[in-house]
Amino acid sequence: MSIFRGALLDTPCGESGGASFAVPTTLRVESDGALLVRNGVIAARGPAAALLAAHPGEEVIDCRPGLLLPGFIDTHVHYPQVRVIGGLGRPLLEWLDQCALPEEARLADPTYALGVATDFLAGLARAGTTSALVFGSHFAGAMTEFFSAAAGSGLRITAGLVVSDRALRPDLLTTPDRALAEGAELARASHGVGRLRYAVTPRFAFSCSGELLASCAELASSVPGAFVTSHVNENEAEIAGVAAAFPSCADYVGVYADHGLLGARTVLAHDVHPLPRELAAQADAGSAVAHCPTSNAALGSGLFPFLAHEAAGVRIALGSDVGGGTGFSLAKEGLQAYFAQRLTPAERRRELTAADLLRLATAAGADALGLAARTGDFEVGREFDAVWWRPQEGSTFEVGLRHAESAEDALAKLFALGTPADIAAVWVAGDRLAL
Numbered sequence: 001m002s003i004f005r006g007a008l009l010d011t012p013c014g015e016s017g018g019a020s021f022a023v024p025t026t027l028r029v030e031s032d033g034a035l036l037v038r039n040g041v042i043a044a045r046g047p048a049a050a051l052l053a054a055h056p057g058e059e060v061i062d063c064r065p066g067l068l069l070p071g072f073i074d075t076h077v078h079y080p081q082v083r084v085i086g087g088l089g090r091p092l093l094e095w096l097d098q099c100a101l102p103e104e105a106r107l108a109d110p111t112y113a114l115g116v117a118t119d120f121l122a123g124l125a126r127a128g129t130t131s132a133l134v135f136g137s138h139f140a141g142a143m144t145e146f147f148s149a150a151a152g153s154g155l156r157i158t159a160g161l162v163v164s165d166r167a168l169r170p171d172l173l174t175t176p177d178r179a180l181a182e183g184a185e186l187a188r189a190s191h192g193v194g195r196l197r198y199a200v201t202p203r204f205a206f207s208c209s210g211e212l213l214a215s216c217a218e219l220a221s222s223v224p225g226a227f228v229t230s231h232v233n234e235n236e237a238e239i240a241g242v243a244a245a246f247p248s249c250a251d252y253v254g255v256y257a258d259h260g261l262l263g264a265r266t267v268l269a270h271d272v273h274p275l276p277r278e279l280a281a282q283a284d285a286g287s288a289v290a291h292c293p294t295s296n297a298a299l300g301s302g303l304f305p306f307l308a309h310e311a312a313g314v315r316i317a318l319g320s321d322v323g324g325g326t327g328f329s330l331a332k333e334g335l336q337a338y339f340a341q342r343l344t345p346a347e348r349r350r351e352l353t354a355a356d357l358l359r360l361a362t363a364a365g366a367d368a369l370g371l372a373a374r375t376g377d378f379e380v381g382r383e384f385d386a387v388w389w390r391p392q393e394g395s396t397f398e399v400g401l402r403h404a405e406s407a408e409d410a411l412a413k414l415f416a417l418g419t420p421a422d423i424a425a426v427w428v429a430g431d432r433l434a435l
């Protein structure tokens, strides 16, 4: 057993509801707190003085000064795009053609893919991300390399082969039969192995035929507990393209629903331009949206209608959307989510608190990924997934923490000023990751 001592902040949401923002956020604080961890699981929590007195002789890991937070949970991030972060100045479809897809095509070479996977997984861990729903590669060989590297990383990774059969460069296209066969084999080898799970991943309806989407639904139903992830309603030109390709479907969300892909284990990224009936369909299905605010800003996609999702009862979590997004840090994504709401007209604006931002980056992600029984907060019974934020003495972030007026104020400073360079240690289920 070990005792982790530090300033503990989390947003407890029970085992469901973390991503349902109609329920107000509670910030729980132990300014000198401790967690007793046994076999990677939190066995007790409380003020440090009381816990240390109750368990004399246990190893104490002192995570002071700084803040000890639950590990971040990224619900939308692309493994093949780590090396193309920063391609500015283009809207979505041009960015895909000119920045993302040429790099994604290079992953046809498994050796190249392994190098990218290594860079990608290091980027997640160094940013304090302990769980992620990862958009994979179009190449099965690249996914084999990725799952192997992910298993060795210690991170909780849900990922799958990305499939498309139209509208992209030819070397990235597959067929419904091949997608099903390769996906089934990758799922057999990875799903439920250690901390890995499989996600059926049609790239977006824009690049998929109805037959391919149907094969995705068949794969999802054949892998118990598998996730489904894709993109939706990101950009006006993309939405128009989907409407033209699927004239018999009511709308973009309807394309996924009509092909059996909208359910409680579905996570759709972006949803910047949803219709009211699409929000209602997502709420009814219990699916979740991955809000990716730096990507939405960088690609000029628009301002995410947080309040409309919340009012409709759609679950919301956070995604970095690397490489459309500008890095792995969910602290930065949280700040950008806040900025986006500040720039939204008052009648549609959702004022986000620092506690809301922490919840988006932790408990909401755990809920969206079906991991809320294991991770997302520091409740007794959860696995110890944690990040020790310890800024360098004299840095502006450290000055801010030293002069913070409250725990909420300290948390706001973390979102305003914290970067991956301020992270001293990261644990998943009590295992310290090599950073």
Ligand SMILES: [Zn+2]
Binding pocket: 076, 078, 135, 231, 269, 321, 324
């Ligand atoms: Zn994306």
